[in-house]
Amino acid sequence: MSCSNHNCNKCQHNLCTHRVPIFSDLASDEMNQVTDLIIRKKFDKGELIVMEGNLLEGLYIINQGRVKAFRYTQEAKEQILYLFTEGDFFGEKNLLRKQPVTYYVEALEETNICVIPHKNFYELLRNAPSISVKIMEQLCIRIEHLESSIQNMGSKNMESRVSLILLEFAQKYGVRKGNGVLVDVPLTREGIANYIGVTRETVSRKLSSLQEEGTIELIGNKKIMIHTIKALELEFSKEI
């Protein structure tokens, strides 16, 4: 996009407005209007971005990086609800209903956040009603993700739970490499465990057994080469 018609020092950042689905229908001057309102924040790996109960000052949109959103279970174990990446947002509850966020959000790597303050957002909604439809769509996508998670957690079969998470990673973070897909895993083994509600040891063992049977290849701790996606899908639906 050309810089001719707005403040150019903003072009140097990868602007949230240009990569976020909820703004994708805006005309370029509307887009620039939004851009002017943005507050930028930067977080280091491991840093807590928001805490459960916080009243946020606006909508948080991820410009760069990856974060985990989680709660604690009764046993005080972390239960990851979402992995958010570039273009994802959170804090929408506070936007509509003045309610605090219901989970912790922590940066999994260096992360840049764009915040669109509340009151600016209300104006925005009035001026560009297409945005409210976009938000609804995104909320529906989130609902679908949660529904699938519950469906998955209802399964006693750990093999299939691990397989599903690998499929999700492949789809979100995978890059084709020859016949397979190379995944840059955003979580530790323990993180994966906290995502699917098992222990770290169980994840280790299931990954090892998948490697043994040739379906995947563990490359260090942060990369997984998936040789046969089909095998995972099969594994996942084996018992239907």
Added chain:
Amino acid sequence: MSCSNHNCNKCQHNLCTHRVPIFSDLASDEMNQVTDLIIRKKFDKGELIVMEGNLLEGLYIINQGRVKAFRYTQEAKEQILYLFTEGDFFGEKNLLRKQPVTYYVEALEETNICVIPHKNFYELLRNAPSISVKIMEQLCIRIEHLESSIQNMGSKNMESRVSLILLEFAQKYGVRKGNGVLVDVPLTREGIANYIGVTRETVSRKLSSLQEEGTIELIGNKKIMIHTIKALELEFSKEI
């Protein structure tokens, strides 16, 4: 509400429009406009209302009765996602994104549904933009419910999972009776099990032990008297 200004034979039904949160901000003439568009459907106990994959003709709103929304796990076990009651709606995915429903919905008792057809709904959205905010709010409520379910299912402690479901029932279906709360349970033991991802036997045993310790009293199969709500809450948060 008075019947003087619209078709009175509709007043004889308990109209969805009057009990549904998403229409609560409408003026009464707007309300009547909506009412005229409604298609009514009736389902017997045990009847399947929609199937996964169905493209619905509109937004389904429950006027009377209770239903369960569920998917199947890898082991072909039912996994209940929602219990919907009067005022709740489903089929919103198809509304915004022309997508089929992602779960089965079955009547748990005799149920009356009001359907607002698609294209009527789009007009409605244009004429009464407050509705889109209401829908977003409802979607956020649904998200919160799903997030809590995941948090709960991440807990290995079955005692606390059963306790949480009883608290949910008490809140949604409970009636104060003396010191306690009498709950009209909408599900069988197996249904409860399919809601929290365990087996029927486990639910039986945990309910029995809660009865033994005096926290609850099982009255037939469909009613539970909760003597000490506090004990459940304690049970639920015991291990924090």
Added chain:
DNA sequence: AAAAAACTGTGATTCAAATCATACTATCAA
């Protein structure tokens, strides 16, 4: 009202994942 069907409770047994334990490996900071 009787018969059939669906649901429930509880003991005995099995089994898979949690837990415990420990050695190994990768990553980060001084």
Added chain:
DNA sequence: TTGATAGTATGATTTGAATCACAGTTTTTT
């Protein structure tokens, strides 16, 4: 570069829920 810290793999053991089995109960049907 080294030491410290965080993360990983894997064997041995325990544990608690799933499974199996079956008798008892409730609800529905005719």
